Amino acid sequence: xxxxxxxxxxxxxxxxxxxxxxxxxxxxxxxxxxxxxxxxxxxxxxxxxxxxxxxxxxxxxxxxxxxxxxxxxxxxxxxxxxxxxxxxxxxxxxxxxxxxxxxxxxxxxxxxxxxxxxxxxxxxxxxxxxxxxxxxxxxxxxxxxxxxxxxxxxxxxxxxxxxxxxxxxxxxxxxxxxxxxxxxxxxxxxxxxxxxxxxxxxxxxxxxxxxxxxxxxxxxxxxxxxxxxxxxxxxxxxxxxxxxxxxxxxxxxxxxxxxxxxxxxxxxxxxxxxxxxxxxxxxxxxxxxxxxxxxxxxxxxxxxxxxxxxxxxxxxxxxxxxxxxxxxxxxxxxxxxxxxxxxxxxxxxxxxxxxxxxxxxxxxxxxxxxxxxxxxxxxxxxxxxxxxxxxxxxxxxxxxxxxxxxxxxxxxxxxxxxxxxxxxxxxxxxxxxxxxxxxxxxxxxxxxxxxxxxxxxxxxxxxxxxxxxxxxxxxxxxxxxxxxxxxxxxxxxxxxxxxxxxxxxxxxxxxxxxxxxxxxxxxx
Numbered sequence: 001x002x003x004x005x006x007x008x009x010x011x012x013x014x015x016x017x018x019x020x021x022x023x024x025x026x027x028x029x030x031x032x033x034x035x036x037x038x039x040x041x042x043x044x045x046x047x048x049x050x051x052x053x054x055x056x057x058x059x060x061x062x063x064x065x066x067x068x069x070x071x072x073x074x075x076x077x078x079x080x081x082x083x084x085x086x087x088x089x090x091x092x093x094x095x096x097x098x099x100x101x102x103x104x105x106x107x108x109x110x111x112x113x114x115x116x117x118x119x120x121x122x123x124x125x126x127x128x129x130x131x132x133x134x135x136x137x138x139x140x141x142x143x144x145x146x147x148x149x150x151x152x153x154x155x156x157x158x159x160x161x162x163x164x165x166x167x168x169x170x171x172x173x174x175x176x177x178x179x180x181x182x183x184x185x186x187x188x189x190x191x192x193x194x195x196x197x198x199x200x201x202x203x204x205x206x207x208x209x210x211x212x213x214x215x216x217x218x219x220x221x222x223x224x225x226x227x228x229x230x231x232x233x234x235x236x237x238x239x240x241x242x243x244x245x246x247x248x249x250x251x252x253x254x255x256x257x258x259x260x261x262x263x264x265x266x267x268x269x270x271x272x273x274x275x276x277x278x279x280x281x282x283x284x285x286x287x288x289x290x291x292x293x294x295x296x297x298x299x300x301x302x303x304x305x306x307x308x309x310x311x312x313x314x315x316x317x318x319x320x321x322x323x324x325x326x327x328x329x330x331x332x333x334x335x336x337x338x339x340x341x342x343x344x345x346x347x348x349x350x351x352x353x354x355x356x357x358x359x360x361x362x363x364x365x366x367x368x369x370x371x372x373x374x375x376x377x378x379x380x381x382x383x384x385x386x387x388x389x390x391x392x393x394x395x396x397x398x399x400x401x402x403x404x405x406x407x408x409x410x411x412x413x414x415x416x417x418x419x420x421x422x423x424x425x426x427x428x429x430x431x432x433x434x435x436x437x438x439x440x441x442x443x444x445x446x447x448x449x450x451x452x453x454x455x456x457x458x459x460x461x462x463x464x465x466x467x468x469x470x471x472x473x474x475x476x477x478x479x480x481x482x483x484x485x486x487x488x489x490x491x492x493x494x495x496x497x498x499x500x501x502x503x504x505x506x507x508x509x510x511x512x513x514x515x516x517x518x519x520x521x522x523x524x
Contacts, residue, residue, distance in 0.1 A: 116256060117256070117417070123504065125502065130245070140238060143232075146178065147252075161445065178190075213235040226486075232248065234246060256465065259463040283350060299406040299477070303324060306320075307320065321377070323335070328379040367392075375426075389426045417507035460516070
C-alpha cells in the first residue's frame, strides 16, 4: 500500500490517480483515467486538508533559502558596521565617547556619597583635659590658634574682567564669637578683622579667680609669644590629684563652596561658574603667570617642613613634603606613573594631573586608623600603602610639587552634626590656573585667572568646602614651611597628662543639603 504524495491518503498498487484528492500520481495513464472518470473504487481514508506536502516542502525550502540569504546579508552588514567603527577614526571616537558617557552614568549611579548641609551655624569647642596624678603640682602653658574669617581666594576678587567688572569673593567661614572657659569663668576673645587685632601682652594678662593667666600676644620668639600670627596663651597650675578642663569655644557660620566647574557639582553650590575643569585648565608653565607668581614662589619647594630627623617607633621623621627623586623615590615614581597614565593631550594639563593624583590616592591608599602620633611624610605614606589625613595630604602635596603645583596645609576639625566628638583634621589647598585661551575667550584678566581650592583626600572632597570642615588655621608662607611646627607644637606642660579633642554645641542647618559623590573623573 502506498501514499498519495499530495494529500497523504492511502493508495493501492496500480493506482494511477488518488481516489481521495483526484490528483494524477502515475503519468499519462493516470491523466487518461481522470479525464474519462474511470474510478475503480471509492475514496481512500486519511486524506489531509491543506497544502500538498510536496508543495509545502518546496515552499519551506524556499523560505529557508530566503532566511539564509537574509542571514548572510545581516552578517555582512554587521561586519561592515564593525569595520566602519574600528577603521574609521571619527566613528570609532563617536562610539567610544558615547560608551564612556554610559559608563560614567552607571558609575555615578552606583557610587557612594556623603550628604552635607548647604549652610550651617554651630559652635566647635577645642577641649583640653588635664590630669595631675602626681603628688607634686603641675602646670600647663597652652597656645591656641585664633581662627579667622575665610574667603574662597586670597585676592581682591574671585575673577576680574577686562571691562572692569568683577566676581566678588565668597565668604566660606564667618567667625561670630570666641570665648575661653576655664576656672568656672568665661573670657571673651577678640575677633580677627580686616581693621586689625587688639593684641594683649602677658604683662596685661587676664587673671582668673584660681590664678590662671590668659593673654593674646603677637607673633614672636619665646614662650610668652605666639609662634603663629594669632593665638591665645593660657598659663595655669594643676594641683596634685586633680582634673581640670580648658575649653576654647568658637561659634561660626560656614557655607558650602566649590572651585570645580562640573556637572557633577550640585547647582546649589556657589563658585561653580568660575571654577576650574580639565577643559578650562592651564599648563604647569602657566602657574607662575597667575597671581603675580606669588603662590608659585611660596609653595612649590621640593622639600617642606623638616621634622628634624628624630626617630620614634622605628620611623625617622624628616621632611613632611618631599618631591626629590633622590630622597623620595616612591613619590617621584608615583608622579611619573600618574603622568604617564594621562592622554597625550593632557600631559601638561595641571588640573588633569592633580585630579588623577587625587583619584589614584583614593583608589590605592586606604585610611590608617592606627597612624602614629607624629604624621608620616609623603614618601613614608606611599611606602606604607596607607595613611591618615595628615599623611595622605603630605603624599598629595609631595606629588603635586614634583610638577611645581603650589600646595599648602589647612588644619582644623570635622564637625558633622551626626557626631559630637572629633579629633583634629588636616587637608590641603591647591592653586590651579585657567588656560590663557580660556581667559582671553572669556575676557578675564590673565593675572586673576586661577583658583585656590581645598582638596581633602581622605574624605574624597575635590575642590569643595563643606560646612562640616572647621578651618582653624591656613598655612602662611614661611621659610621651608617651618611655621607648621608652631601650629603642631601648641605649648608645653610639666607633671600632668593632657588630652586634646573637639566637640560641637548646637548645629543649625539652613539651605538644604547636597550629596558629594565618591566617583573618579574620566580624563580620557
